Amino acid sequence: MSELPAPVSKVVLGTWSDRVQAEYATGAAASQLALWLIQIGAPRELIVASLRVVEEELDHAARAFEICRLAGLDRPRPVDRASLGLPRQPDAPLEHDLVRGCLRVFCLGETYAVAVLAEMRKVCTVVPARAVIEQLLADEVAHRSFGFELLAWLLERDPAARAIVDDELPRLVAELRATFGTPGGVEVGPIEAAWGVVGRPVYAAVLEQVVATELPRQLARSSV
Numbered sequence: 001m002s003e004l005p006a007p008v009s010k011v012v013l014g015t016w017s018d019r020v021q022a023e024y025a026t027g028a029a030a031s032q033l034a035l036w037l038i039q040i041g042a043p044r045e046l047i048v049a050s051l052r053v054v055e056e057e058l059d060h061a062a063r064a065f066e067i068c069r070l071a072g073l074d075r076p077r078p079v080d081r082a083s084l085g086l087p088r089q090p091d092a093p094l095e096h097d098l099v100r101g102c103l104r105v106f107c108l109g110e111t112y113a114v115a116v117l118a119e120m121r122k123v124c125t126v127v128p129a130r131a132v133i134e135q136l137l138a139d140e141v142a143h144r145s146f147g148f149e150l151l152a153w154l155l156e157r158d159p160a161a162r163a164i165v166d167d168e169l170p171r172l173v174a175e176l177r178a179t180f181g182t183p184g185g186v187e188v189g190p191i192e193a194a195w196g197v198v199g200r201p202v203y204a205a206v207l208e209q210v211v212a213t214e215l216p217r218q219l220a221r222s223s224v
């Protein structure tokens with residue numbers, strides 16, 4: 001483990017700044033799901049668990065910003081308000097949008113996040129960044145479990161919603177592949193790795209491993 005001050009780069013700053021935005025956006029999406037759960041009269045414990053995720057994602061955004069500050073950023077980047085929250089398909093029942101949102105944010109999103117964070121932890125040696133990665137990883141594992149629990153409840157309530165899962169998952173995976181599965185991305189050298197930055201090839205490989213192994217395993221475990 002290295003002690004501060006560690007050398008830093010624009011890529012380090014950009015990556016941690018993106019992380020702030022991603023955590024904040026996940027908090028917004030989880031709050032939308034919590035509201036939808038309230039609207040359909042879901043059990044209190046599911047609503048409360050969803051709100052707990054909101055709180056933890058806001059905490060993740062704040063902790064990721066601490067790392068930005070260490071890397072030299074004074075203020076968070078403004079968030080694009082239009083990108084926050086989840087889309088509602090006006091003609092579809094709310095329950096269907098809940099299934100889609102749960103799949104996107106918790107099931108696939110958190111399963112991918114856990115796998116990527118595990119790769120970040122392998123290379124990160126800057127102590128404060130490593131501590132944040134450890135915290136995020138622990139929380140995202142719990143969020144992933146909650147996602148599959150929520151999905152199982154939604155499908156128990158409406159077994160026909162399984163068709164939405166079958167339709168939606170390949171589409172969500174294709175979206176992720178279009179972003180993370182293509183060549184490009186930032187250059188990652190020893191400075192970036194020390195701050196826990198991993199390159200596009202790692203994101204791409206982890207995505208395929210998640211799709212082939214981890215996602216089916218989680219679905220099977222929760223009997224979905």
Ligand SMILES: [Fe+2]
Nearest residue numbers: 023026057060
């Ligand atoms: Fe998070």
Ligand SMILES: [Fe+2]
Nearest residue numbers: 110139140143
């Ligand atoms: Fe999370």
